[in-house]
Amino acid sequence: MQNMTNNIMLKMTDIHKSFGELEVLKGIDFSVAKGDVLAIIGPSGSGKSTMLRCINRLEEIDSGKIEIMGRALAENGADGRAEYVDEAKSREILACTGMVFQQFNLFPHMTVMENLLEAPVQVKKRSVEEVRPEAEELLRKVGLFDKRDAYPGRLSGGQQQRVAIARALAMKPEIMLFDEPTSALDPELTGEVLKTMRELAQEHMTMVVVTHEMAFAREAASHVMFMADGVIVEQGQPEEFFAHPKQERTVAFLQNML
């Protein structure tokens, strides 16, 4: 990921974020190159979700710089506080990101197919005729073509999450953000979602994944980052990171997880 010859897709520089008195991000720096799969791990409350949500402006940073595919979404003004680009530019920059949440957040009153068509048609103003074959292809890819006319409520959690992934992919993102996509699932359903994510990784989708799944981080990630108390404690390539963690906090965390 630090390979500068690679195409940098996402760059976060000295990111600070507080909620009231509580400083949640205390100077976060990292970058993600094209095709990288960054796994972010760390204890509850360490700021992982907040960091992820800052990438696509679901939360706004107080200071620092966010660059997505070479374009600044926010950077410090003269007073040292982050200033965001205007709404239109922000939408344009963020159009290359897709996000999958812990709670799948599908539209319950729409069929699986309608869920996939919604954003490309409503946001990108593309025609249903044009988008439908792509949506069908995505549903085949996640193994749910036969569920295209079902409502989300009739699907298992694992199936719903795979629809959520397909729905995000329907917008043709360049960077996919995942916030604990398997944490709300029964253990027997996590495998099918992780399999879909592994396949995406193999296709060189650039991914940032907050996860508690150490096996996924070890096997599918190209880079692992351990956060605690709003800072990056340690990061590295999975083999080295898991085999030889250097910081005491990392060692303690991994002992708890494995």
Ligand SMILES: Nc1ncnc2c1ncn2[C@@H]1O[C@H](COP(=O)(O)OP(=O)(O)OP(=O)(O)O)[C@@H](O)[C@H]1O
């Ligand atoms: N909207 C908010 N308003 C106030 N405090 C918040 C808000 N969102 C998060 N926090 C606080 O910020 C801290 C970091 O939360 P965050 O959700 O980023 O942690 P996390 O690492 O994702 O934890 P988990 O593993 O439990 O999901 C927590 O103390 C949380 O209570």
Ligand SMILES: [Mg+2]
């Ligand atoms: Mg979280």
